[in-house]
Amino acid sequence: MAVKASILVASAIATLARAAQPGAASPIAAPMRDLVWGKLNFLHTTDTHGWHGDIYKKHKADGQGVDLLLVDTGDRVEGNGLYDASNPKGKYYYDIYREQNVDIICTGNHELYHASTADGEHLRTVPNFQEQYVASNLDYIDPKTGLQIPMAQRYRKFQTKNQKLTIVAMGFLFDFTVNANNTVVQPVRETIKEAWFQDAIRENPDVFVIIGHVGVKMPEFKEIFTAIRKQNWFTPILFFGGHVHVRDATAYDLKSFAIASGRYFETIGWMSVDGDLKKTGNKKDDAPSTEIAGLSFHRRYIDNNLLGLYYHTGLNESTFHTDHGRNVSQMIAQARKDLDLDYTFGCAPKDLWMTRAPYPSEDSIYTWLEKEVLPAVAVNEDRKDKPRLVIMNTGAIRFDIFKGKFTRDTTYIISPFLSVLHYIPDVPYTVASKVIDLLNNAGKIMEEAQAMEGDNALMDARFMGIPEQFAITEDIIHERPLPSFVGQDVEGQKPLLSGDGPSKKEPVLIEGYTTRDDIGDDGDDAVHSAINFYVVPNCIQAEVGFPRSEKEDEKKPEKVDLVFFDFIQPWVMVALKISGGDYTNDDVKSYVDGTFTELMAGWIKKNWPADC
Numbered sequence: 001m002a003v004k005a006s007i008l009v010a011s012a013i014a015t016l017a018r019a020a021q022p023g024a025a026s027p028i029a030a031p032m033r034d035l036v037w038g039k040l041n042f043l044h045t046t047d048t049h050g051w052h053g054d055i056y057k058k059h060k061a062d063g064q065g066v067d068l069l070l071v072d073t074g075d076r077v078e079g080n081g082l083y084d085a086s087n088p089k090g091k092y093y094y095d096i097y098r099e100q101n102v103d104i105i106c107t108g109n110h111e112l113y114h115a116s117t118a119d120g121e122h123l124r125t126v127p128n129f130q131e132q133y134v135a136s137n138l139d140y141i142d143p144k145t146g147l148q149i150p151m152a153q154r155y156r157k158f159q160t161k162n163q164k165l166t167i168v169a170m171g172f173l174f175d176f177t178v179n180a181n182n183t184v185v186q187p188v189r190e191t192i193k194e195a196w197f198q199d200a201i202r203e204n205p206d207v208f209v210i211i212g213h214v215g216v217k218m219p220e221f222k223e224i225f226t227a228i229r230k231q232n233w234f235t236p237i238l239f240f241g242g243h244v245h246v247r248d249a250t251a252y253d254l255k256s257f258a259i260a261s262g263r264y265f266e267t268i269g270w271m272s273v274d275g276d277l278k279k280t281g282n283k284k285d286d287a288p289s290t291e292i293a294g295l296s297f298h299r300r301y302i303d304n305n306l307l308g309l310y311y312h313t314g315l316n317e318s319t320f321h322t323d324h325g326r327n328v329s330q331m332i333a334q335a336r337k338d339l340d341l342d343y344t345f346g347c348a349p350k351d352l353w354m355t356r357a358p359y360p361s362e363d364s365i366y367t368w369l370e371k372e373v374l375p376a377v378a379v380n381e382d383r384k385d386k387p388r389l390v391i392m393n394t395g396a397i398r399f400d401i402f403k404g405k406f407t408r409d410t411t412y413i414i415s416p417f418l419s420v421l422h423y424i425p426d427v428p429y430t431v432a433s434k435v436i437d438l439l440n441n442a443g444k445i446m447e448e449a450q451a452m453e454g455d456n457a458l459m460d461a462r463f464m465g466i467p468e469q470f471a472i473t474e475d476i477i478h479e480r481p482l483p484s485f486v487g488q489d490v491e492g493q494k495p496l497l498s499g500d501g502p503s504k505k506e507p508v509l510i511e512g513y514t515t516r517d518d519i520g521d522d523g524d525d526a527v528h529s530a531i532n533f534y535v536v537p538n539c540i541q542a543e544v545g546f547p548r549s550e551k552e553d554e555k556k557p558e559k560v561d562l563v564f565f566d567f568i569q570p571w572v573m574v575a576l577k578i579s580g581g582d583y584t585n586d587d588v589k590s591y592v593d594g595t596f597t598e599l600m601a602g603w604i605k606k607n608w609p610a611d612c
Ligand SMILES: *[C@@H]1O[C@H](CO)[C@@H](O)[C@H](O)[C@H]1NC(C)=O
Pocket: 141, 181, 182
């Protein structure tokens, strides 16, 4: 079906998103793959983390008698100055996001880390999207009444505009455990036993649409799929996932399809389903008139840049933008100005990569932090003569640093968290020095030790690392073929995926996403050459103030201050216990004032040139 012109994105957004496009500093025309339209079509964003846009549907789909729905699967906040830089946070965000066009929307874990963020979600975004917001396994505790109430409606039943297809839509969050105490996340395996869920799966819709802040290969989606399928033998079930920040797609059976659409508004996911969607039968023995395999599904990962969007819409510079889009761009520009997001701390002398350069290496952002930033900022005036080990989780960094201006906005993009440094004084070196290896290599041992302590909320050690890698290890653990962006070498320092493939000749390709998912390797809309991907550990460690000596045995201090990011404290405490250190949370103190983000910005101001 050749329908074009259905997405419109405000210009300012594409400018923002452009900076985030890996390898594509400015949009350059690339060989393109078309969108495949079906009867029911979706545009999907996830994990936008404050990168905003105005995805806007123009109803050319209407003329063709097909339907187009927009989905967002959470983590809209944290990770960009537009949300993080205001006081209170989100002062501009809620009104900007309200302009977004969306049909089904749910919550991510980042909406729930802080009680104030959860309040904002419940009091602003949920009412702004009263009909569209679904919260199937999430409750909110009303601060006035103390009552535990659903964050939003549990599910949504509606009809599509043009074909009057009946949709039952639900919205889930993965089994998240470290949410703020004014919210309650119910494990998915419990939710599927609830009466409302059992009723919802008996609503007999034409299509189930399950959205979630859940990786498409995480067990939660499988549990939901199995529960729905038991009751509905033939109904198509479409899944929209997120959280792991990768492009991915899979099918749980012939009538189901699942897509995850990347991160940071770099990617707009496209899913379409074609065939006879009107309900003909549901139970095993009323076999439908259409063949079971009579449906076809397509997915496309759209690079969010203007040239690509002009291409897919058949529009151009002068016809693409809308008044509404211009208004939203104006709101964003004004907010950026009010927040002084372009204030420059310093000029990055070169690119520093999270996973595009090996760790350790001089182009690794983690080596830069370990060798330069942490030793300089992890200083407690009263204890500055004490040698220390400073442990940081790699997941505390969210993005690469590009050569050039490092602005206020950049600080939130690189490190949106409110992480602070904690420490335990005078830990025997023999005990403290074992912690880093346990954090990086002994996830299983750590879980067992924790279980022996009677702590049921098992802490997956991978949560300390970067979410992009979670997807890989998930597949390694479950012995599945590695997804999209990865090759096979997990142990060593060879890139998991290398840009130096055999087909490097023509056409000259720009580096970017080269996704391989369960469906194939033709998902990306733009044909790119591959970007290197190197695995990084869960945590890195800087040795600071160690004795200088020629003799090996005099280089190691007897005792050290063990300094670490507050986020990883639960894991550090377990690792200390395993290493023979008898410490409790009462032994933990604050090491230095200020968040890590502020300390890093201060270091940059002092050490990088002011002008580019
Ligand atoms: C959450 O924790 C805070 C701080 O410990 C406490 O003041 C508040 O009452 C708690 N709220 C709920 C709903 O339990």
